[in-house]
Amino acid sequence: MVNKSFSKIIILISGSGSNLQSIIDNSDNIGVNIQSVISNKADAFGLKRAKNAGIATKVIERKQFATDKDFDYALIRYINTLNPDLIVLAGFMHILTTKFINTFAGQILNIHPALLPKYKGLNTHQRAIDAGDSKAGASVHFVTNELDSGEIILQRSVPIDLDDNAATLAKKVLEQEHILYLEAIQKVLQR
Ligand code: GRF
Numbered sequence: 001m002v003n004k005s006f007s008k009i010i011i012l013i014s015g016s017g018s019n020l021q022s023i024i025d026n027s028d029n030i031g032v033n034i035q036s037v038i039s040n041k042a043d044a045f046g047l048k049r050a051k052n053a054g055i056a057t058k059v060i061e062r063k064q065f066a067t068d069k070d071f072d073y074a075l076i077r078y079i080n081t082l083n084p085d086l087i088v089l090a091g092f093m094h095i096l097t098t099k100f101i102n103t104f105a106g107q108i109l110n111i112h113p114a115l116l117p118k119y120k121g122l123n124t125h126q127r128a129i130d131a132g133d134s135k136a137g138a139s140v141h142f143v144t145n146e147l148d149s150g151e152i153i154l155q156r157s158v159p160i161d162l163d164d165n166a167a168t169l170a171k172k173v174l175e176q177e178h179i180l181y182l183e184a185i186q187k188v189l190q191r
Contacts, residue, residue, distance in 0.1 A: 006033040007085040007189050012075075012092040013039050017046020019090040019111060022178035023185070024053045030186045035082045038075065040094050062094065072100040079104070086188065089143065090181070098145050108143035109188065111181050113173050115155055116141060120148035125166040125173065136160050136169055138177045140184035154184040 009032045011020050020037060027034055037050035038058045050057045058078060065071040076099070079087065089110040101108065114124035116139040128136040137157035142150035156176040160169060 006031050008033055008035050008082065009086045009088050009185070010034070010036045010038060010079060010082055010084045011050075011088045011090050013037060013044055013046040013090050014041050014093040015044050015046065015091050017044065017049045017091065018174060019177055019181050020046045021049050023088070023090070023181060024049065024055070026182050030182050031189065032086075032185065035084055036078075038078070040071075040092065046091070068095075068097055069099065072097040076100055076103050086185065088181075088185065095147065096143070101143055101145050106142065109140055109153070109184065110143050110148070110150075111177055111184075112139050112141065112148050113170065113177065115139060115157060116148055116152055123166075125169040129160060129164060129166065129169065133160055136173055138173050138180055140180055153187055154180060156180045 011023065011034060013020055023032070024034065034055050036056045036058055037046065038060060039047050040061055042059045042061060047057050047059070060071070060074050060078065062071045065074060085107070087104055087108045089108065114128065115135070115137040119127045125136060135157045137155055139155045140153045141148070142153065144150035156179065158172045158176055
């Protein structure tokens with residue numbers, strides 16, 4: 001039975017969904033009820049994770065629509081039927097329209113694999129190594145109309161070792177992401 005004091009969240013994914021899995025595994029502890037997992041890729045492994053946990057899934061693919069606007073309107077319509085407290089982007093590889101972001105202003109969280117404001121966008125781990133940084137990490141932030149630039153809620157960092165490459169660093173950061181997202185969701189829900 002769903003505890004009525006739990007907050008309602010939906011999670012948007014495109015791929016593996018390891019962050020999704022961490023939230024599924026800890027949902028009771030952090031007081032969230034995952035209403036639905038939405039993927040913009042029909043073959044995203046995260047959909048299997050959701051189904052295994054008995055969570056509703058929905059595939060909404062960009063190719064079903066003529067424009068980004070039409071795609072985002074379909075997302076908005078579906079999300080409005082659920083009326084979640086929070087929209088959690090977890091490896092969701094699509095840049096949302098202004099309309100989407102304004103509709104759910106202050107309710108959309110994203111996890112980014114860098115210590116923002118450094119390394120917005122892609123290839124964050126290689127860029128941190130190339131720059132000679134001594135540490136890397138991940139950030140959870142509110143989503144605004146400027147890419148990876150909304151208010152930072154929390155960050156976790158890891159050291160960059162001399163023998164790290166982009167793959168080893170990504171693995172270390174991802175382990176921290178799984179803890180970070182739980183902490184950040186709790187922090188936002190306690191506001
Ligand atoms: C993570 O590195 C996250 O920071 C980025 O996409 C990746 C998603 O991984 N936005 P997963 O699908 O949660 O395993």
